[in-house]
Amino acid sequence: MKKILFIDRDGTLILEPPTDFQVDSLEKLTFYPKVFKNLGRIGEQLDYTLVMITNQDGLGTPSFPEENFWPAHQKMMQAFENEGIHFEAVHIDRSFEHENAPTRKPRTGLLTAYLNNPAYDLEHSFVIGDRFTDMELAANLGCRAILMQDPSREWHFPKPETEEVVDLISADWDEVYAFLQDLENMHPALERRAKVQRKTLETDILVELHLDGEGKYHHQTGLGFFDHMLDQVAKHARLDLSIKVKGDLHIDEHHTIEDTALALGEAFAKALGNKKGIERYGFALLPMDEALAQVALDFSGRPWLVWQVGFQREKVGDFPTEMAFHFFKSFADAARCNLNIQAQGQNDHHLIEVIFKAFARSLRTALRRDPHHRDLPSTKGVL
Numbered sequence: 228m229k230k231i232l233f234i235d236r237d238g239t240l241i242l243e244p245p246t247d248f249q250v251d252s253l254e255k256l257t258f259y260p261k262v263f264k265n266l267g268r269i270g271e272q273l274d275y276t277l278v279m280i281t282n283q284d285g286l287g288t289p290s291f292p293e294e295n296f297w298p299a300h301q302k303m304m305q306a307f308e309n310e311g312i313h314f315e316a317v318h319i320d321r322s323f324e325h326e327n328a329p330t331r332k333p334r335t336g337l338l339t340a341y342l343n344n345p346a347y348d349l350e351h352s353f354v355i356g357d358r359f360t361d362m363e364l365a366a367n368l369g370c371r372a373i374l375m376q377d378p379s380r381e382w383h384f385p386k387p388e389t390e391e392v393v394d395l396i397s398a399d400w401d402e403v404y405a406f407l408q409d410l411e412n413m414h415p416a417l418e419r420r421a422k423v424q425r426k427t428l429e430t431d432i433l434v435e436l437h438l439d440g441e442g443k444y445h446h447q448t449g450l451g452f453f454d455h456m457l458d459q460v461a462k463h464a465r466l467d468l469s470i471k472v473k474g475d476l477h478i479d480e481h482h483t484i485e486d487t488a489l490a491l492g493e494a495f496a497k498a499l500g501n502k503k504g505i506e507r508y509g510f511a512l513l514p515m516d517e518a519l520a521q522v523a524l525d526f527s528g529r530p531w532l533v534w535q536v537g538f539q540r541e542k543v544g545d546f547p548t549e550m551a552f553h554f555f556k557s558f559a560d561a562a563r564c565n566l567n568i569q570a571q572g573q574n575d576h577h578l579i580e581v582i583f584k585a586f587a588r589s590l591r592t593a594l595r596r597d598p599h600h601r602d603l604p605s606t607k608g609v610l
């Protein structure tokens with residue numbers, strides 16, 4: 228699906244003449260500062276189709292003759308093409324405001340081809356313009372908006388639903404580019420996936436992770452109880468996870484569990500990427516029958532494990548209870564996260580399982596992203 232930038236012309240791509248608002252001569256053609264550099268970068272680096280949408284009051288009438296309009300317009304279009312900036316379509320409405328034409332912004336008459344069309348992803352498209360009518364157009368199209376105005380001024384939107392669609396107010400094309408670039412980095416279509424293959428003389432591991440998955444899993448570690456715990460992670464963190472391990476189980480379970488945790492942690496670090504927009508922190512308090520687990524985690528970039536859990540048995544099924552600590556220690560090291568785990572209970576099976584479930588629920592919160600708050604959750608500027 229195509230994402231579109233519906234871009235207003237006057238006041239956005241070129242400056243609007245302050246007295247009569249008409250660019251009706253070559254002398255009145257002045258480009259908006261930094262528009263070439265940034266539209267060029269948007270075209271080259273980002274996944275948007277450019278569409279121009281402009282109201283030209285009374286174009287073709289004596290108040291705005293065609294011969295006064297086209298030379299400046301064509302000069303502008305040629306300048307953009309020369310810089311490699313291509314508009315897929317240019318829509319011009321010629322009516323006067325008082326005519327209330329269905330084609331005039333903020334109405335969508337000129338843009339019906341984009342509406343209810345599965346080829347276009349309007350939800351992640353933007354209108355960029357300098358007037359409230361441009362913002363209203365965005366609301367009518369069901370897309371988002373960028374208002375090209377001075378953000379230090381107080382703006383009173385005539386319609387509250389119009390203000391809701393505005394994600395950025397800026398008079399600087401550098402900022403518009405940076406905003407769109409950041410947004411693209413965390414676009415839902417840009418899925419957070421990682422594949423990690425880890426091969427040593429002791430183990431051969433393939434981890435496939437999709438953080439924005441649905442809780443699907445497939446685990447073959449050779450250890451039934453461990454598979455069952457990894458299933459809990461995928462299910463309750465609602466991520467897709469597949470882990471295949473050929474481990475030296477003829478020796479014991481140690482390398483298989485430790486190396487799986489290292490590969491899994493590495494996959495998380497990889498899939499998280501720049502961490503922009505993530506919740507970062509997650510915590511859960513979960514019961515399972517008589518057992519209770521408290522897990523808090525922070526994708527801080529600094530590995531740490533606090534572990535306050537005591538077991539009574541040596542093994543649960545084919546899983547040595549001492550390896551529970553080792554699993555989470557290795558995961559925290561490789562994922563570079565802070566994990567704080569405390570749990571109590573009588574039944575060691577319950578105890579381990581509730582820890583894995585609480586870990587999963589903490590992951591689910593910490594991994595969550597908000598596409599409209601794209602900053603890094605850190606005052607330090609890096610995680």
Ligand SMILES: [Mg+2]
Nearest residue numbers: 235237238357
């Ligand atoms: Mg305008």
